[in-house]
Structures are given as C-alpha cells and as structure tokens.
Amino acid sequence: MLKIAPSILSADFANLERDIRRVSSADWLHVDVMDGYFVPNITIGVPVVKSIRQCTDMFLDVHLMVTKPARFIEDFAQAGADLLNVHLEADDPRGISQALRLMDQCKVKKAVALRPITSPNAVLPYLEQLDMVLVMTVEPGFGGQALMEHQLETIRQVRALIERYNPACRLEVDGGVNTTTLRRVVEAGADTLVAGSAVYKAADPAAAIAALREV
Ligand code: DX5
Numbered sequence: 001m002l003k004i005a006p007s008i009l010s011a012d013f014a015n016l017e018r019d020i021r022r023v024s025s026a027d028w029l030h031v032d033v034m035d036g037y038f039v040p041n042i043t044i045g046v047p048v049v050k051s052i053r054q055c056t057d058m059f060l061d062v063h064l065m066v067t068k069p070a071r072f073i074e075d076f077a078q079a080g081a082d083l084l085n086v087h088l089e090a091d092d093p094r095g096i097s098q099a100l101r102l103m104d105q106c107k108v109k110k111a112v113a114l115r116p117i118t119s120p121n122a123v124l125p126y127l128e129q130l131d132m133v134l135v136m137t138v139e140p141g142f143g144g145q146a147l148m149e150h151q152l153e154t155i156r157q158v159r160a161l162i163e164r165y166n167p168a169c170r171l172e173v174d175g176g177v178n179t180t181t182l183r184r185v186v187e188a189g190a191d192t193l194v195a196g197s198a199v200y201k202a203a204d205p206a207a208a209i210a211a212l213r214e215v
C-alpha cells in the first residue's frame with residue numbers, strides 16, 4: 001500500500017495545527033528536523049514534535065538531519081515520534097548502530113536515510129532490522145527543489161536490496177515528489193512518498209493529496 005507523507009516543512013509554522021488538519025487525509029506526517037550542521041538549515045526540534053503530538057493522532061515520521069543522532073533518539077521518542085530516521089552520513093557505524101538500538105529500546109520504528117551521494121550498499125549492515133529506508137532525491141536541507149533524476153537508479157538498487165534481504169521494509173522517497181514525478185518514483189520501487197511543496201503550496205492541500213493518489 002502506497003503511503004503519502006506530507007512534509008510540514010512547507011506548512012505555515014504560525015498556523016501549524018491548522019496546516020496539520022489540512023492534511024489529515026494523508027497516511028503519515030513527515031517532520032523534518034535539521035540542526036544547521038548536518039545540513040545548512042535549522043528547522044524543528046523536540047518541543048515542536050511534542051506539540052504536534054498533542055494536536056494529531058497521525059503517524060509521525062521524523063526525519064533527523066542531525067549530526068550524531070543517537071544523542072536525541074530518546075528525546076524524540078518521548079516527544080511522540082512513531083518512526084525515527086537517521087542519516088547514514090551523520091555518524092560512524094557505531095553511532096548509527098547505537099541510534100538504532102535506542103530506537104528499539106524506545107519502541108519506535110527504525111529507518112535510515114541516504115543522501116544522494118551515498119551508495120545504496122551502505123544500508124546493507126542495517127537492512128535486516130529496518131522498518132524503512134529513505135532515499136533522498138534532493139540534497140537535504142530545503143523544500144521546493146527539483147527531483148534528481150539520477151536518483152531513480154538508487155531507488156531501483158535499494159528496492160532490489162530490500163526484496164532480497166527484508167521485503168517488509170518500506171522504501172520512502174523524499175524531495176521533489178509531485179504529480180509529474182510520482183509515477184517514475186513509484187515505478188522505480190518507492191512505496192512511501194514525502195511531499196512538501198506539492199501539498200502545501202497547493203491552494204487545497206487535501207485536493208493535492210488526492211491528486212497524488214490519483215496518479
Ligand atoms: C528536505 C526535506 C524534505 C522536504 C521535501 O531536506 O527532507 O522532506 O520537505 O520538500 P519537497 O517535497 O518540496 O521537495
């Protein structure tokens with residue numbers, strides 16, 4: 001089953017509760033956490049995730065674009081995240097394994113993310129224990145960028161690894177997904193789609209979600 005996960009990065013932060021309600025027809029809510037160091041932007045932190053948890057029952061898919069993310073796993077889990085997603089480039093293998101162990105302890109779903117430059121094979125040491133892999137189709141940091149077409153090949157390769165080692169694992173794609181690019185992304189093997197500007201820059205976010213499903 002395809003899941004659509006609107007990214008609140010493109011929402012109006014002064015009206016976050018309203019903008020979350022506007023996408024309640026979606027499957028998940030994608031929350032972009034950035035530390036200004038792993039990526040050149042600062043966005044949402046633990047207190048905001050806690051407030052979001054208080055105003056929605058939606059599944060919170062929390063994308064941590066943060067250096068050494070193990071430091072924050074317990075905090076985000078306690079704030080109400082349902083899934084935590086750490087970048088493979090954000091720490092050494094020990095740090096990534098520690099972050100995944102903490103996710104287990106906190107009983108949240110576990111995901112790892114790949115920047116466009118990272119080889120699909122980098123997921124292999126972790127794949128069997130993961131609930132999801134995220135393939136970035138833009139350089140992480142900002143919404144509203146165009147999908148990098150060469151990342152379709154990365155999606156295909158990650159899909160092949162998932163089929164081989166952990167078929168229950170989801171494959172999420174993040175960056176530049178809209179009604180024009182969605183078909184190619186799904187054909188390449190994605191089953192979970194983040195959409196920021198495609199949903200929130202539309203006049204009617206609910207209609208935009210329906211249009212994505214239509215494709
Ligand atoms: C970018 C974020 C994305 C972003 C996607 O670093 O991870 O989730 O919000 O925005 P769009 O869909 O506009 O590319």
Ligand code: ZN
Pocket residue numbers: 007030031032063174194
């Ligand atoms: Zn994201």
